[in-house]
Amino acid sequence: MADTRVQVNKRLIDWALATTDLPSDVLADIQQRNKWLQVDFKHYLQPTVKQLGLFARRLHVPFGNLLMDEPPKEEDIRLAFRTREKVPAQVSLTLRDIIYEMQRKQDWFKHESGVANQQLTFVGAARGASASETQRMMARFIALHHAESPRHLYKDQRAQLSQLGVLNMQKGGAGFGTNRPLDVSEARAFVLLDDYAPLIFINQKDSYTARIFSLIHEFGHILHGTDELLMNLDSNKQEEQLINKATTAFLMPEQDFILRVKEYNIRKAARFFNVSPLAAAIRAQGLGLIDHIVPEDFTEQPVASMDSTGGNPYNNALSLNDNRYMNTLIAAQERGAVQPTEAASLMGISYKMMDRTSQMFIAE
Template sequence: MAETNKIKVKKEIYEWAIKESQKDFEEINLRFNNIKKWLNQEDFPTFRQLEKLANFLKVPLGYMFLDRPPKSDIIESEYRTIGNKKPYISKNLKDTIYDMSRKQDWISEYRKDNGWDKIILDNYNELDVDATLEIANKAKEFLNLKEFWYRDFKVSRIAYNFLRERLELKGIIVMQNGIVGSNTHRKLDIDEFRGFMLYDEYAPLIFINANDSITGKIFTLVHEFIHILFEKDDILENKDLPRDVKLESQINKITVELLMPESHIREYWNKEDKNLNQIEGLSKLFNVSRLALAIRLYNLKLINQSLVQKVSEVTKGDLEKKESNSSGGDYWVTYKSRYSNNFVETVIQGAESGEISYNYAFNLLDVRAKNYDILKEEIIRYE
C-alpha cells in the first residue's frame, strides 16, 4: 500500500483502542499529534501511521479495521468471572484472546456464508458428564483414532502433530504461539496459561501456548477438544482459580482416559516391577509426562504416594525439553506451526475469489503484501 493512502478508522475503534491501552491520552497525543483530528474524523492516518499507533497502544492492528469494537464480554463474561470480579489476566493473554477471537469471527461468518455445516453434530453436551469412558470413546471415534493409536508414534512431537491434523480435518481451528503475534518481546507465560478454547458452532478454535512441553501441549490439545464437545469456552490455567469444579474435574478425567485408557494401563503395567524405569517407558508409549502417568497409576491404586513423589522430584530436577521459539529456523516452518491450515487456506481462498480484499487478508494472516505470494507457495509445498 502506498504511503500516501489514508485509512479511515471509525471513532469508536479509536476510543476502544485508547481505553484498552490504559495509556493517558496526553501521552498518546505527544506521540501522535494528529490523534485528535483522527478521532474527530477531520483527517485519517496512513497505513504506516496506523500500524505505529496500534503498536504503541498494544492492540492487534487488524482491530483498527473493524466496523465496531471487539466484543467487550470475551474476558468479562466467558472467562471465570467470580462473584462479578474478573480474575487477573495479563495484557499478553488478553491481546492473544482478542486476536484469536477476531480471526474466529471472520472464518465463522465465511463458513456460514459458504454453506458449511456445524462442526459438532452429535449432542455430546447432552451426555452425562460422569460417563467418562463413553465420552472418551466417542471422542476417539469423532477423530477416527484407532484403539491403540499411540503405538504408531515413538516421538511425542509427531503424535501432537497427528492429533492436531485430525482436529483440523474436522474443521477445528488449532493455533499455537509462544509470543503475542510476531512480537518476540511479548512472551506468553506458561505459568499463567497452557491454552484456551473459543467455542463456535462453525469454527471452534483451540490455542496452544507453544512454551509448554510437548506432552503438556498434547494434554492441553485433548483437554480443549473435550471442551468443544461440551460447547464450553475454556482457559486452561496454571493458577489455582475457582472454576466449575465438577465440569473441569470430569473433563480432566475424560482427557486422561483418552490418552491413558484404564484398560490399557492395566494391560501394560507390571505389578511386580513398580519402578521409575517402567513409568518412564510407559509415559513415552502414551506420549504423556512421567508425572501425569504416575498420578494416573496412583488413582488406579497401582502405585503408592511415595513413588509419585519420587517421580515428581525427578521431574523437577530434569525438566522436559520445551519447544524452542527462536527465530533462527525456517520462517515459514515457524509460521505454519503457529497458524491453522484451515484458517490460512480459507483466508487465501477468500482473497483469491474476491470475497475479501487482499489488504484484509494480509491483516488476518499477519503477513505483509510482499510475503503473501510466498505464503501461497508454502501452503502448496507443505500440503
C-alpha cells in the same frame, strides 16, 4: 510537503496510557521522547500520522482507536483458561489481543468462508456425561496413534481435529513479532465454543506434551458443550477435574498403560504415551499402581517449547493455523473474495510474508 498532522483527543491518550501493559518507567520514557505529548510543545496532541502510528504500536493499542471521539468500551472477556493453577486467568492486554484475533478468525471462517455451513453434531454430544463416558466419546472421534515423539503425536491430533471440523490454532504471543509473548502461567489453552466452527487455541510456548494434553482437554469442553462464559468458579473446577480425568484416560489407555508401567517404569511409560512424567504418575496412582506422588520426582526435563523450525519464520507461520482454515483462506484469496492484506491479517502474519507462506503451504 509538510507532514499531515491529526488532532487527538486527550481522553484517548489517557485511555491508551491506562490500557497498555507497559511498565511505568517505559511509559515515562515514551512521554518524554514524544514532544507532541508535552503541553508546552507547539503541536501538542497534534502528531503526524507516522508519529501516532508508532505511538499506537509501542503501546499495543489499535491505531484506529486513537482517532475516535471517545475512548472505546472494552469487551467483557470472562473466558476460562487452562493455566498451571487450573483457575481462570487474569486477562492481560496480550491475552486479550490473542482472544480477539482468534475470534476474528473464527468469525471469518463461520460467516464468510462458505465452508462452515453444517452444524457439527459432536458439539455438546457428551453434555452431562461422566469422565469415563467422555473418554469413550473422545475415542469415537479421535484415534490415538502411537508416535515416535510428542511433536509427531501433536501434529497428528491437530490434523484429525481439523478433519473433524474443529479449528485448532496456536501462537506464542500477540502480534507479528516476538516482543509480546504469552506466558504459559497465564494461559495454556482456551476454546471458543460454536456449533459450526469451534476453535481451540494452544499456547505455542508450552511443551509438546502439555500441548497434547491441552488439545484433547479443550476438545473435551467442545464435547460437553461447555459455555465457559457462563460458568462460575465452582462449576468450572468440577468440569475441569472431570475433563482432566477423561483426557488422562484417553491418552493413557488403562490396560496398555498398566502393562507398560509393570514391564518398564513410569518415566518410560510416559515417553511411550508422549505425556509428561507427572501425568503418567497421576494416572498410575489413579489405577492403584503407586501409593503416593512426590511431584519433584517426576519433573519433566526442559525442552524447546516452540516448534522446531530451524529459525525459519515461514515454517513457524505455517504451524500457526489449522490446515482446513489455511486451505479455505488461500482459495478465497486466489479467487478475489479476500484481499491480500486481509488474508495476511487472517493468517496472523505480516503482509510481506503472505505470498511465500501460501506457496509453501500449497507445496506441502
